[in-house]
Amino acid sequence: MTKTSKGKQKSIQAAGVTNRLRERRVAVGFSQGELAARTKITRQALYAIEMNQYLPGTEVALRLASHLGCTVEDLFSFESDVDIIEAEMVGGESKMGERARVKVASVDGRLLAKPVSDLGEMLNYTVPADGLQLGRVGTQSCAPQNPKRVYIQLLRPQRDIEHQVVVAGCDPAIFLAGEHIRQHGGDASVLGWTMGSLAALQALKRGEVHVAGIHVVDHRSGDFNLPFLRKYLKGHAVTVVRFAAWQEGLLLKKGNPKTVRGIEDLARPDLRMMNREPGAGARLLLDYLLEKSGIASRVVRGYDAQCSSQLGVGRAIVEGKADVGIGAQGVGHFFDLDFIPLQEERYDLVIPTRYLRVHPGMQMFLDTLVTHGFRQEIDALGGYDSKEIGKIIE
Structure with a gap:
């Protein structure tokens, strides 16, 4: 499974991730509204997850799997060598879903991410990224209430970042x-x-x-x-x-x-x-x-x-x-x-x-x-x- 900064398994969108949520929901016979009500999230949030526009947190992913009679891995599968961390976005907020290039810093135990584009036009094309922003970290309600917490796919060892x-x-x-x-x-x-x-x-x-x-x-x-x-x-x-x-x-x-x-x-x-x-x-x-x-x-x-x-x-x-x-x-x-x-x-x-x-x-x-x-x-x-x-x- 994909690694996270806290050593826990999270369901996230990343390079090589296969999202089977919509396929499984249709096979079970639930409408979007029915599954959203059962898992206590909004229909809009469920639609966003199915369209890879939003990333569910652990609790929501487990509820989805439970009501669909499968495991989280049946809904979301990952490459084994992808290293994923959670970080706090600072500076300009890039668009979700574009896998934006970011620099990552470790300051007093906090992992912080900043778009490489914030460094300016010249440095944007000369400074290598530390990782790729994959999307926001989900909350329990799947409502986008914490826009600064994001998933990052690392492109270099975390030790180097520290x-x-x-x-x-x-x-x-x-x-x-x-x-x-x-x-x-x-x-x-x-x-x-x-x-x-x-x-x-x-x-x-x-x-x-x-x-x-x-x-x-x-x-x-x-x-x-x-x-x-x-x-x-x-x-x-x-x-x-x-x-x-x-x-x-x-x-x-x-x-x-x-x-x-x-x-x-x-x-x-x-x-x-x-x-x-x-x-x-x-x-x-x-x-x-x-x-x-x-x-x-x-x-x-x-x-x-x-x-x-x-x-x-x-x-x-x-x-x-x-x-x-x-x-x-x-x-x-x-x-x-x-x-x-x-x-x-x-x-x-x-x-x-x-x-x-x-x-x-x-x-x-x-x-x-x-x-x-x-x-x-x-x-x-x-x-x-x-x-x-x-x-x-x-």
Whole structure:
């Protein structure tokens, strides 16, 4: 039988599953309404199960089998080598029945799944999936009341997933750490979930990631990240590790055809900008500079146009969807854009201190950051200053 994360046998839809429910019901002589009433589920739920649109839980599968005078295996049969787990879906919810590709993470004993498509257009075609989403976990009434619990068919060993370090943040260079670990034969891996600084911290507080990458300045003191963390994570024991410093500034089309000179030009009606989402470091910087310059956000054309990543902002400018955006100098190097610096920023990794002791892949991840080869590659990207990478800040 198919394995599940709890060692129990579940009736589920997966590759190689044969669903004989409708065939058996018709042979016994029950209508859909009669069988639904006998098993105490809705007729709509029974129809969905028969059409492979919904997955029954163990109790419902046993009731169906009992009233049809057969075993669960007579209704649903499986491949013997399919490894199935139950996981909680986070992020965007993909359509059921499409066997969507997902990344899977183990955080504090919780198995979490996130659609690979949430990583963005480029990474969707370069990052391999950990598994395939098969459908929602059924409830006792077969009503879709728990849409976040899903069945996942694993495409890699669960042990590898448990050694994976999940990093939320906006710096795409974090993916290189996982590749360096792999090249040196390490059994850890790195999964980067792209999101802004505030969203990354929220994901950390919800227990959905192991590490949050942030770059938030306290404009009163000029300090990065620590004042914000002392306020936002008060009472949480975390370790802050420096990843890199970079210049944050205006990204512009090559040659600066509209002759942008600074933040004040964003009020011009002939400029379209691509913004980041609320809570992103770039968005916080923009709002501060607009207020300092006396520019109302409503007069900035494109202020409400949002990208969820720095690479998305750069791509929008290259494709002509925007004239300007705020991002790191490294993004400008990647897309061959012009760049006007606004401030130097420090990008730090925030890690719950307990993970330094209990996570099987965390120390290997941190050790990789300070290797000569990794630092050389980060510097070669352009726009990064890695002198303090791996330094414990607090």
